[in-house]
Each structure stands twice: as structure tokens, then as C-alpha cells.
Amino acid sequence: MKLLTFKGGVHPPEKKELSKDSPLENFKIPEKVYLYLVQSAGAPPKLLVEKGQEVKTGQKIAETSSIISSNLHSPITGVVEDITKMFHPILGAPSDLLIIKRTDEKDEWDLLDSIDFEKADSKNLVERIKEAGIVGLGGAAFPTHVKLSPPKEIDTLIINGAECEPYLTVDHRLMLERTEDLITGIRIIMKILKVKRAIIGVETNKRDAIDTLNRFAGNGIEIAPLKTKYPQGAEKQLIKAILNREVPSGGLPMDVKVVVQNVGTAIAIKEAVVDGKPLIERGLTITGEGVKTPKNIVARIGTPIEELIEFAGGYNGTVEKVILGGPMMGIAVPNTSIPTMKGTSGIVVLTREVTGSLYTRNCIRCGRCIEACPMNLRPNVLYKLVKMKRYDDAVNEGLLDCIECGSCAYICPSKIDHVRHLKLGKKVYRALRRGK
Amino acid sequence: MMVRTFKTAAAPHIRHPDDTSKIMRDVLIALIPATIFSGFIFGWYAWILAIVGAFGGELIEYIIIRFFRKDKNFVPDGSASVTGLLLALNVSVKLPLWAFLVGLIFALVVGKHVYGGLGSNPFNPALVGRAFLMISFPVQMTTWVKPYWPKFWMSPWDMVTSATPLALLKEHGFSAASKVSTFDLFIGNVGGSVGEISALLLLIGFVYLLIKKRVTWHIPTSYIGTVLIISTIFWLVNPEKFGTPIFHILSGGLMLGALFMATDMVTSPVTPKGMLLFGAGCGAITMIIRYFGGYPEGVSFSILIMNAFVPLIDSLTKPHKFGEVKQNG
Numbered sequence A: 001m002k003l004l005t006f007k008g009g010v011h012p013p014e015k016k017e018l019s020k021d022s023p024l025e026n027f028k029i030p031e032k033v034y035l036y037l038v039q040s041a042g043a044p045p046k047l048l049v050e051k052g053q054e055v056k057t058g059q060k061i062a063e064t065s066s067i068i069s070s071n072l073h074s075p076i077t078g079v080v081e082d083i084t085k086m087f088h089p090i091l092g093a094p095s096d097l098l099i100i101k102r103t104d105e106k107d108e109w110d111l112l113d114s115i116d117f118e119k120a121d122s123k124n125l126v127e128r129i130k131e132a133g134i135v136g137l138g139g140a141a142f143p144t145h146v147k148l149s150p151p152k153e154i155d156t157l158i159i160n161g162a163e164c165e166p167y168l169t170v171d172h173r174l175m176l177e178r179t180e181d182l183i184t185g186i187r188i189i190m191k192i193l194k195v196k197r198a199i200i201g202v203e204t205n206k207r208d209a210i211d212t213l214n215r216f217a218g219n220g221i222e223i224a225p226l227k228t229k230y231p232q233g234a235e236k237q238l239i240k241a242i243l244n245r246e247v248p249s250g251g252l253p254m255d256v257k258v259v260v261q262n263v264g265t266a267i268a269i270k271e272a273v274v275d276g277k278p279l280i281e282r283g284l285t286i287t288g289e290g291v292k293t294p295k296n297i298v299a300r301i302g303t304p305i306e307e308l309i310e311f312a313g314g315y316n317g318t319v320e321k322v323i324l325g326g327p328m329m330g331i332a333v334p335n336t337s338i339p340t341m342k343g344t345s346g347i348v349v350l351t352r353e354v355t356g357s358l359y360t361r362n363c364i365r366c367g368r369c370i371e372a373c374p375m376n377l378r379p380n381v382l383y384k385l386v387k388m389k390r391y392d393d394a395v396n397e398g399l400l401d402c403i404e405c406g407s408c409a410y411i412c413p414s415k416i417d418h419v420r421h422l423k424l425g426k427k428v429y430r431a432l433r434r435g436k
Numbered sequence B: 001m002m003v004r005t006f007k008t009a010a011a012p013h014i015r016h017p018d019d020t021s022k023i024m025r026d027v028l029i030a031l032i033p034a035t036i037f038s039g040f041i042f043g044w045y046a047w048i049l050a051i052v053g054a055f056g057g058e059l060i061e062y063i064i065i066r067f068f069r070k071d072k073n074f075v076p077d078g079s080a081s082v083t084g085l086l087l088a089l090n091v092s093v094k095l096p097l098w099a100f101l102v103g104l105i106f107a108l109v110v111g112k113h114v115y116g117g118l119g120s121n122p123f124n125p126a127l128v129g130r131a132f133l134m135i136s137f138p139v140q141m142t143t144w145v146k147p148y149w150p151k152f153w154m155s156p157w158d159m160v161t162s163a164t165p166l167a168l169l170k171e172h173g174f175s176a177a178s179k180v181s182t183f184d185l186f187i188g189n190v191g192g193s194v195g196e197i198s199a200l201l202l203l204i205g206f207v208y209l210l211i212k213k214r215v216t217w218h219i220p221t222s223y224i225g226t227v228l229i230i231s232t233i234f235w236l237v238n239p240e241k242f243g244t245p246i247f248h249i250l251s252g253g254l255m256l257g258a259l260f261m262a263t264d265m266v267t268s269p270v271t272p273k274g275m276l277l278f279g280a281g282c283g284a285i286t287m288i289i290r291y292f293g294g295y296p297e298g299v300s301f302s303i304l305i306m307n308a309f310v311p312l313i314d315s316l317t318k319p320h321k322f323g324e325v326k327q328n329g
Helices: A122-131 A170-177 A179-193 A204-216 A235-243 A263-274 A305-311 A368-372 A379-387 A391-397 A407-411 A418-435 B020-042 B045-068 B079-089 B097-109 B125-136 B165-172 B182-187 B199-211 B218-237 B245-250 B254-261 B272-292 B299-316
Strands: A032-036 A060-063 A078-088 A093-102 A156-161 A197-203 A221-226 A258-262 A281-287 A295-300 A319-324 A346-351
Touching: A032 A078, A122 A179, A122 A263, A156 A170, A156 A179, A156 A204, A156 A235, A156 A263, A170 A179, A170 A204, A170 A263, A170 A281, A179 A197, A179 A204, A179 A258, A179 A263, A197 A204, A197 A235, A204 A221, A221 A235, A235 A258, A258 A263, A263 A281, A281 A305, A295 A305, A305 A319, A305 A346, A368 A379, A368 A407, A379 A391, A379 A407, A379 A418, A391 A418, A407 A418, B020 B045, B020 B079, B020 B199, B020 B254, B045 B079, B045 B097, B079 B097, B079 B125, B079 B254, B097 B125, B125 B299, B182 B199, B182 B245, B199 B254, B218 B245, B218 B254, B218 B272, B245 B254, B254 B272, B254 B299, B272 B299
Parallel strands: A156 A197, A156 A258, A197 A221, A281 A346
Antiparallel strands: A032 A093, A078 A093, A281 A295, A319 A346
């Protein structure tokens, strides 16, 4: 059988073997958590607590402030020790931070009521997801309640189990160990979207997950084995591979009647609806050649990276970079006091041997970036246009279609940072447009 | 808790192990068989040309970049060696070394660095050098010697000159040109430029590049394919005047040109479709020059002409953006 896939892409060393066989472990409740107020895409939520106030685990501490925004809950039981500012690796600037300190050994939960989703209506379910502060756990951290209220008719739900980023294995473990919760989560989303069909897309490097899921398939839930190729888990590429539908340029999955949710998000939805649990912990992979014992863990949000690296046996070899997320799209952090966030799918510790030399040369027009681009763009041309500050020409060439997957820079023999320039070009173009 | 600090750089944080210098190194390796063979046919001086080309090219480029462009951090990438070696393979052994060096300097300065160096030059630098030599030293560049397998100790000044098979075809027709057997054409026991003679060894080198994924099949296939189609048509019209298709494919610089010169990434289109167009253009122009032009051979000029069309071909063969095609299904 020909495996489902898309055109373009790259195939970096998978490195999943480092952690794929270690079952999910619960990380201890940290003594202190560091919570950025900005945990998701969109506007920062409005703070509901003040310094010195006692909070329970799961208590709402910040509330949505606009349509695209999400609630925030305390991950531990303790007191708000400080409200300050700290460098935010995603925003690239200092940002509001709450420090919550545990007062004693207690972990008192402030749970919501359980909802019987079979009987509940769509609106109440979405309201619960919003209340529980759920965001996309694949990495982009877009508020889930917004994504589940599409203004258009949807006919298919796609569950993203591709996990195409090298090194990361947490979604793999979730599919194996939390299969029933995942299926329940999918049923809830199907109910919300009123769709009859849900397809879980999984790359074939997770054969055991495909086999396990197949035992639960049926009643509208199907499993689609996908070719192992990066970025197979990018929304548009995933939809193209599974349904052969192309999201129009500038459009969203709902334009082709699809909603995509990550497996971790589906499980979080089940926990919010059935167990009444807000999003205060998540699964993540701590891996890379730079740690002694790579692991998959479930940890409270806001745990400093350093503690998680210690939990994975500490550093190993000459560590060059610590990455929040996967090595293709993740963000290198300046130091390990940075905490995990809702969108942190993993921490990858890379050694010098892996990152290699990045001596940049001129483009030799080899065309590999064009071949690799999953959006069929010409990254070499876009890069030149952005460097020449010809932003309007770059936009005509497709700058805004770039999904920032990094395949171009990965494959480039001249080690050109296409994607960095393209991201910058988008920012500058949008800023200029706003200025007009 | 001991906090450690780390480097921050933009994603992606892992890179493919290939780099430009590895590509150049493999092109040099691929040309070694043909280069070694040339000394056994044209004498030791062929090897001198090749060595001076490969090392001299790199040295000249280093001087240009270090002292004229004042870039202290330059790390050689091997592309100047490729240009130098290709130029050496594209001249006659009758060309004196000083003239060859002048050609090499011209290739690197005018063919490459005036445009900004590697990646910015519109024309293949080795072919720019060759065109310069053809105009400046027309006699030395078109005086060919008889093959002397395997007398590598012979010096070029002791060698008897002879016409190339393509020149024989042009002046005396196919019955004169066909005195060189197809087998000799294939293995390279013929007169011609230093490195163009052995179709077999050039093909072996190219297969090495294909296996290493340094090149794609598109340009050579469409180039040679176009030559095959055109030469078949003309052969059917007048076999004595135009010669056989196999003769045209194996003689002259076609193999060297199609496999190693037209495939230069910098000066050829970036998409497979564009590459096919480019190769077809090279093939057609080559045959027009061979049949109707003033020169018996047209490979290098055809590639130079097509180099000029690359920006146009690139814009004509721009890939369709994802999501751009069928908005309304």
C-alpha cells in the first residue's frame, strides 16, 4: 500500500529511539512553579490573584481577556510568592510571570464538575474547554475553544498523531498508554463539531501505536498510517496527506471542512470534560544526546527546565543548546531557569556533535530548498527578497504562505538561515502594513 | 538548582550534514578517472594542466577574496578547483601553460568574482574562461593532437596534430569522420580537448555523483536526449552530411558538457522542469552550431547561451504554491 503523504519535506535523523520505549513517568510536584501569564497564542489573560494570596491546585488565577485568549490555573497548592517579569523565550522579551510557592506537602485540587458528554450539548462542552484553559498542545498553543467553534460547516476531524519533529516521543507514549482517554476525547470533539468521521494520522515509525489504535477504531474513528517525513504533522500537509484537500492560500483548515487537533489536546479535553480537570500539567519528552537518561514525563506547567534535566539524569557531553519543543521548530533557551509552558511538547538537549558547524556560504542555487518546501515556495528567492527589504515582492512570491517548518534551512548545503529571515520578513511586513 | 546558560540561535537546530565543499569535493572526485585517462592519451602535460587548474584555481580565488575583497574569514569551498579543473579539461594540450593561467584568471575574475563570487555568476566560469581562450588563442585552442595510448611520457610538442572527428565531419563528411570507430569514441581514443574524450569515464564519474545525490538526471538526460532526437532526424535526411546520432552523442565535448558543465547548479535552473527545458535548449543549440555554425563543435557556446536564459526559465517554471491552485475545488 502506498503510504499517505505530501509533496516536499525532509527526513532528518528521527532519534526517537532515545526515549520512545520509556513509559510516561509523573514528575514530582515542584516546590515552586514559574507561570508566564502568556501561555498561548492571543491576548494575555487578566490576572485574578495578587501577591501573597493562597491558591489551590487547579484554581483559576487568570481569565480570558478577549476572544483569542485562554484561562490560566494554578498548577500547585501554595501562595503567590511574587508577580514579576522574566524573559519569555517565545515572545523574545520580558513578560509577566507568577511565582507560586508550595506551602506544605498538600496538593488540594479545585476540580470542576464532571460532565456527561453524551448528554451535554455542544455549547456547554466548548464552554468547559474554555473554562479549563485548554490550548493546542502540539506546540502552537492556540486556544482550543476558539478552534472548536468554527463559523463554517466541518465534515472531518483529524487527530494529529504524526509527531514528525525528531526526538519527541510524548505523543507516541500518549497514544500507547492513554488510548482510551484519547478515544473519549475524540468522541467529545466529534460531538462538539457534529462530525461523523474522525481520522487519527500516525507516522509509520510508530507502528505499535497504529496497532494499538486500530483495536479502538470504528464508529467513525479511523487510523491513517502516514509516511515518516517532516513536516508530516503540519496542519495543511496532514490534511493534504489524509484527505487530499488543499487548504487555500491564506485560509484555515475549516475552509476545507476540517478541524485538526493534537492527540495531547484530545486527552486534555477528555480530562477537562469527564474528570473536571483544568490544564495544569502535560506530557513532555526530555531527550537529546545531551541528557543521560531521556524520558517521557507528565509534569506540572511552570516547572523550571533545569529540574527536568536533572530528572533525566543530568547533562551528558558538551551541551550546546537546550530547546523548548523539537529541534526543527523549537526555541533555544538562553538559560535553564526558564519554565515549561502549556505549549512545551519537549525539552531537547543537543550536544555540539549534533548541532555541527554553521559556516554560512553563498547560495549555490542547488534547488534543494525548493524541493524540500512543503508549501511549494522558493525559499532561496524569498530569502533574497527579504534580505533586499523588498517585502511586497516577497509577499507576492508567497512569504505569508511560509509555515516556518525550517525544511529549507535544514537541507541547505550553504547553511543559509532561510526560515529565520522569512519569519523576520513576515514581522516587518505586518508592522509596515499596520503603520500605513 | 544550578542554572546553566546556553547559546540561542534560530531554528532549525539540526542541519543536514551536506555542505558546499562536500559537493565540490565529489565533483572533483568524479572527474578524476577522465583526468587520469587524458594523460595516457595526450601525454604528461595534460596532467600538468589539470593539477595547475585545480590548485591554481583555489590559490587565485584565495588571493582575490583575501586581498581584493578583503574577507579574512573566508574558508575555501573547492568551487575554484572545480572551475580550474574543468577549464583544464576543456583546452587542447597545445595550449601553453601561461596562456592557460591567463584563461584561468579570466574565468575566476570576470566569470565569477566581478559578480560577487560563488552563486552570483550567471555564466559557467570555466566556459567563460574557455570562450576567452578560444578568442585570444584560436590556433593553440583548436590544434588537436593524435591520441597516443598509452604513451604518457610523450610531450605535447612532439605530437603529431590531427583533426577531431567533428572537424572531419564538417569538412569532409561522415565517411571521413567514421574512420574513428564508435568503440574508440566511447572509450576516448580520439583527439579533442584534454578531458572531453572518454564518454565511458565521464559517465562513470557522473554515476558516482548520482549515487552520492550531488546532481539530478534531468539536465544530462534532456540535453543528450535532444541531441539524439535532432541528430536522428538529420541523419535520416542526409547521413553523409550530418553523421549518425551515436557519433554526435559520443564525439566532441557533449558528454563533458552535458554531464559536468551544464549541470553546474549556480548557472542552471533550480526546478526539475526548468532543468529539462534548459537541457533541451542546450541540445538544440549544440546541434544548430554543429550543423550550420562556423565551429565544428557547439557545446560550450550552447551552454553559455542557455546560462543567459536561466532567470527566464526559473520564472517560467516557478512551482505552484500549495493552496493556490483550486480554491473552489
